[in-house]
Every structure is written in C-alpha cells, then in structure tokens.
Amino acid sequence: MNKFQVSSNNVFGRYLVAIEDIKPGEIIFKDEAVVVGPKFQSELICLNCCKQIKSQFHCCSKCKLAPLCGTSCENTKGSHTALECETFSKLKPKLTVPMLLENLHLITVLRCILLKNQSDSNNWKRLITMESHLEKRRRTGIWKIHEKTSQVLFDLKIINEKDIESELVQKICGILDVNSFELRASDSQELLKIDSLCGVYPLAALMTHNCVSNTHLAIDNNFLMTVRASVPVEKGSPIFFNYTDVLQGTLNRREHLREGKYFECLCDRCKDYTELGLHLSSMKCLHCKNARVVMKKPAKSSQLTKSDVWLCLDCKRKCTGDEIKEILEKIITVFQQIDKSDPKSIEDFINYAAKDLNINHYIILDAKHVLAGLLRNILDRSPQQSKKMLLKKLEICKDFLPILDVLEPGLSRLKAITLYEMHIPIVQIANKEHDAKEITSVELLEKLESSEKCLKEAIRLLLFEPPSSPEGNLCKRAMDEFKLLKGAVNEARQLAKMELEDKKTIQMKRMKDKLIK
Ligand SMILES: [Zn+2]
Ligand SMILES: [Zn+2]
Ligand SMILES: [Zn+2]
Ligand SMILES: [Zn+2]
Secondary structure, three states, rough: OOEEEEEEEOOEEEEEEOOOOOOOOOOEEEOOOEEEEEEOOOOOEEOOOEOOOOOOOOOOOOOOOOOEEEEHHOOOOOOOHHHHHHHHHHHHHOHHHHHHOOOHHHHHHHHHHHHHOOOOHHHHHHHOOOOOOOHHOOOOOOHHHEEEHHHHHOOOOOOHHHHHOOOOHHHHHHHHHHHHEOOOOOOOOOOOOOOOEEEEOOHHHHHHEOOOOOEEEOOOOOOOEEEEEEOOOOOOOOOEEEEOOOOOHHHHHHHHHHHHHOOOOHHHHHHOOOOOOOOOOEEOOOOOOOOEEEEEEOOOOOOOOOEEEEEEEEOOOOOEEHHHHHHHHHHHHHHHHHOOHHHHHHHHHHHHHHOEEOOOOHHHHHHHHHHHHHHHHHHHHOOOOOHHHHHHHHHHHHHHHHHHHHHOOOHHHHHHHHHHHHHHHHHHHHHHHOOOOOOHHHHHHHHHHHHHHHHHHHHHHHHEHHHHHHHHHHHHHHHHHHHHHHHHHHHHHHHHHHHHHHHHHHHHHHHHHHOOO
C-alpha cells in the first residue's frame, strides 16, 4: 500500500503528502524515469548505456549516427532503442554526426517526442501533463534558445508546423527544465558528482520543494530512483525534496528556484533571516564586530540594492544592500583569483573573508569545501602526512557536521561522507601522537573509539546508497576499514589495560614503600 497520495493546493499545486507516519529510512516510493538523456550543453555520453565517453566513440552501425561506447553496446538493451535507431536512420542525410554532437540535448527532446509514438502512450501522457511554466518562459532568454531547438527539429521534419504552433518543443523543454533530475553517468565513480544527464521522474517530480528536505533520494546505475524518509514524516505532512544546493545562502537558493523552477520559496529556512540560526548569509558588523548582520526581508532578487535593509541583530545598526553587495563582490573576486591548488592560499582566503563574513557564511563554506577536497588529495598521495594538514582536515569536517545536522537532518549523504572523511585523520593523528609518546595508550584508545563511532555512523548512512554507486562503493570500503579499525581498537585496549595495570603496580609499590618507611 502507498505511504503517500497526490494532493493539491494553491501554494504547491499538485504535491505528495504522507498518508501515514513514515520512519526515517523507510522507502516512500520507487520511481522509474520515463526519459533519460543528455542535458543542455552536455558532455559526450554513450547514447545507449549512458557511460561517459572520454576518447573515441563508436558510431552505431545501424543508424550510423548515435555515439556509443563500443560495439558491445549495440546489442545490449539500453536508452538507444530500436525506435530511436530507426528514427535516426530516417533522418539521414539531414542529420549528421557533427550536428548531433553539437546538439546532444536534442536527443532528450527527441526521446520525449518518441514516447508519443510508442504503442503504450501512458508515459507520454504522464510526461506531457507535467508543469512546464510555458507562460512564464515566453519570450525570455531560455525561450529564444529553444526556438533554435524547435527550428532544428522542424528542419529535420521531426515536428511539423502544427507542432510549432502548439509550441510542443517549448513545452517539452519547459517540462525538462522544471522537472528533470540531474543524473550522473552510469559508470561515474566520483562522489556527489552530477554529470551530463537528466531524467524525468513523474512521481518524484510531484515532491514539493523545501530548503530542508525530509527525504533521501538515491538513483542507481539503471536510473531507478528510491525515495526514503530522511527524518520522521508525520501523516499529513508534504513530502519534500530540496531542489537547490543545501549549502547556499538564502538569496542564491531563492534566485535559483525563481529562475529555474518559477516560484518564490517561502519555507521556514527562507523565512528565517538567521537561516535556522546558522547565519549562512550573515555579515560581520563594523561597529560591534559580531557577525550577525542579516537581511530582515528576503530580497526579490540576488542583486542587492540600496533599498534592501540589513540589520545587526546585536547593536541594531542598519546598512543597505548595496554596501553588502560591494563587500561580497570584492570577496568573491578574491576567491576567484586565488590559487586553489595551494592549501595555504585557501586558508588565507578564509581568514581574509572571515573579517567581513560570518564563519558559517556560504562563501566560507565553499572555500572550506574546496580546501577539504584539496587536503584529501594531498593526504591520499603522500604517505608522510603532516599532522598540521590532518588537523586542518579534521577541523573542517567538524565545522560541517553541526551545519548538516540542521540543514540535512537524518539520512544525509553529505553527512555520511563527512563522517567517513573525519574518521581517517582521527586515527592518523592518534597514531602519530602515540608513537611520539605525546598521548597515553588510554588516550589512544579513546581517540580510536571516537573514530570508530564516526565510521559506524557513516556506514549506517551509506547503507541506504545503491551498491553500485560511488557512495555504495564507499560503503564497502568503509566496512572493510571498520574491520581493520576494530582490530586497532582491540590492540589499543590491550595496551591501555597494560598501561593501567603498570600504573596500579607502581602506585602499590609506592604505597608499600611509604608503609615500610
Ligand atoms: Zn555504451
Ligand atoms: Zn543506432
Ligand atoms: Zn526555502
Ligand atoms: Zn552590530
């Protein structure tokens, strides 16, 4: 039985609502994509298996057009269906390989159109009834871009005059832009990375947005989506998904939603000028030096102006949006110019930016994120790890956790990866310090146990990831490392026990000596 139903109101339009209490980790629904294809300005992918093509591609021998990863892909069932292959064949010689490579997103539009010709038109009906925001897009920049798309499809006779009149292509492009989920190539092994693909999931598209989601989405190699509750979802509550970058500030998130999804977010996070107490957009006050200068009313645009009022929550002094804008622009320019392959320059930037920004400011978080990735690469490469770098990496992970607890409560992929990343420096620092006799065996044990706790929680969260995904692979690695760590903890426990016994013996001896005297 379904745990949800489709409901509708003036605020969200159609949306999904829980019809029973749902526990964290419980599957709410699984959804199959009706269409998967290259995104606008996509990199080259195999049109059949959706793997990245990094070097030479193989041209489908039947249609002599579709870029595939190899001959083996011609005979496997995938996205380059017989219908698509046949359609391509008919479009020759007008449609050429270079044309296709230049307009990869056309394929996704074409795949949508082909749904119409399938014997079962159910998927077409589900697709074409989705929200396209056609009127809001009319005559905007994006409309003009897709006029070209329409023209190419018309020239190829994929659509006819009547379709242009009915604005079919614009509608499909709108549906793709508003509803599609970004996907990664089916062979991608980079954590959290999004690639050149998009997919339309009719059920998942009905989840309404909230800047603090209550679901966990996972998509496997076959593009099957599993949606779970990330926190307890009460009966009657909407089922939310966060369409934006969780670590972005309110102005940028709302702008992204306004530009791409055509609505003004009024969620609790957006309405709260402290961003749930995290101050992701707050500035430092020039007078009282606290970093709680906030914009009291969310601006209608990310372009701050004179009329936007910013207020220090502590000394109550006010300043205007254009003053804030100037500071932000200066900092962003510096960030763009620094050497991002040098940890020191990123650290210097963070210290520089912290003079004007709250330490949780999204620009600082962005810099910390870059620094963490850089440190990971350096530490992975060099076996002689410097303690300073390990401490820095640990510090950054520790900074992110409380933020993620608020912004991605419950099941969180970001939190899982952060915890995994965090367990490594704890162990390495503890071992270094113990070898140098800077800490006792009891302290070593404590530290290793805290690392074990991090890793255990990381595994608990990563178990919700598809086994073949990069995060699923990380889970396997984490489980192997957990066994090793358990061994190390046991060894440390023995050492600690011996150390305590030694201590006792010495104390006893001292007491004895005292008594004799
Ligand atoms: Zn392939
Ligand atoms: Zn073909
Ligand atoms: Zn919001
Ligand atoms: Zn102040």
